[in-house]
Amino acid sequence: MSQHTTQYVFNSKEDYNITLDNMSREFEERWNHQTQSPYTNLENYITRAVLGNGSFGTVMLVREKGGKNYYAAKMMSKEDLVRLKQVAHVHNEKHVLNAARFPFLIYLVDSTKCFDYLYLILPLVNGGELFSYHRRVRKFNEKHARFYAAQVALALEYMHRMHLMYRDLKPENILLDQRGYIKITDFGFTKRVDGRTSTLCGTPEYLAPEIVQLRPYNKSVDWWAFGILVYEFVAGRSPFAIHNRDVILMYSKICVCDYKMPSYFTAQLRSLIESLMQVDTTKRKLERGRQ
Structure with a gap:
């Protein structure tokens, strides 16, 4: 049909x-x-x-x-x-x-x-993967990153209003259309749930602490991953990428949110990432206060 x-x-x-x-x-x-x-x-x-x-x-x-x-x-x-x-x-x-x-x-x-x-x-979304474009330019400036991040945030807000957890946010799952706007794709890990779930899934560098610790989690795992994504846009790599050859060490760093913020990040960008990458899920939010 x-x-x-x-x-x-x-x-x-x-x-x-x-x-x-x-x-x-x-x-x-x-x-x-x-x-x-x-x-x-x-x-x-x-x-x-x-x-x-x-x-x-x-x-x-x-x-x-x-x-x-x-x-x-x-x-x-x-x-x-x-x-x-x-x-x-x-x-x-x-x-x-x-x-x-x-x-x-x-x-x-x-x-x-x-x-x-x-x-x-x-x-047909024929602008290629955001991942490939990002790798080509290596880093986005903050204005450039804001353009893509705003669209991702709106898409996550929509999905959460529909009671959907996305659970696999990363540049490889973001396509670009012919006008340069994004289309999030690959909903294999997306789950409709009102409260919490406990399935272990996602991409290691983007996993929230509660997923790593096999604790029940809610939609706030997507906002953690969004913080990772924004960091990667501007830094050129995710905050825990330096440990990706030792997954156990990387998971231990994720669980205590142990990472370094580049010195060239502006105060506004630091504040946004810090508000998203909170181990305490009750404090994890977008700066405008929406989850």
């Missing part, structure tokens, strides 16, 4: 909390009305090229038949998903992609399947 939908249109005169409430109602409607993917293979699309190969499948460039729109089709082998125990992850990712609609998040356009494969049809 095609999910072709327009993105939410913002009204600058409307209070943003009202906007988020409206988005929440629309999200609930989509979340509660999931449909199975039809056995139509890619018969409604023309395959143009292979864009890349990942751990669990191939991403192809496709064009809709009878139209001019191009999309990215994520093709995943059912046999591989079962063998690698990724079935639940893929179902969960599809569920989130189908329900979420926000300018800085990837969403599901369509989904189909055949006997051997599952296909997720996604918007």
Whole structure:
């Protein structure tokens, strides 16, 4: 079934909390009305090229038949998903992609399947990974970092309002569109939860202390990871990267928040990172006071 939908249109005169409430109602409607993917293979699309190969499948460039729109089709082998125990992850990712609609998040356009494969049809985001761009320029200045960080913060705020924990924030999961704006992708670790959960998942350098310590945690783990991300934007590496060859040592540093702030960080940047990278989760927040 095609999910072709327009993105939410913002009204600058409307209070943003009202906007988020409206988005929440629309999200609930989509979340509660999931449909199975039809056995139509890619018969409604023309395959143009292979864009890349990942751990669990191939991403192809496709064009809709009878139209001019191009999309990215994520093709995943059912046999591989079962063998690698990724079935639940893929179902969960599809569920989130189908329900979420926000300018800085990837969403599901369509989904189909055949006997051997599952296909997720996604918007074509052709600006590459933020990770690759960041590695090329090595460091962002603070104005540059603020541009991307503001978009990530809004995306996390939206997800948290929808009771979604993202749990895998890092530059590799942020794409750039043709205008230079971000799209967060890869929702395999995203979980819908009202309170706390305790699954160990994520990328080691970005894990919050409570995840490392295998304690129950809430959405504030995303704000810790956001602090790491902002630090990495400007410093060129994450605060615990110097220990990444000794994961046990790195985890011990994370648990007590033992890292060095570069001297060239401004007072405002230091304050932001310090407010996010708090071991005490009750103190962990954005400076404007929202979690």
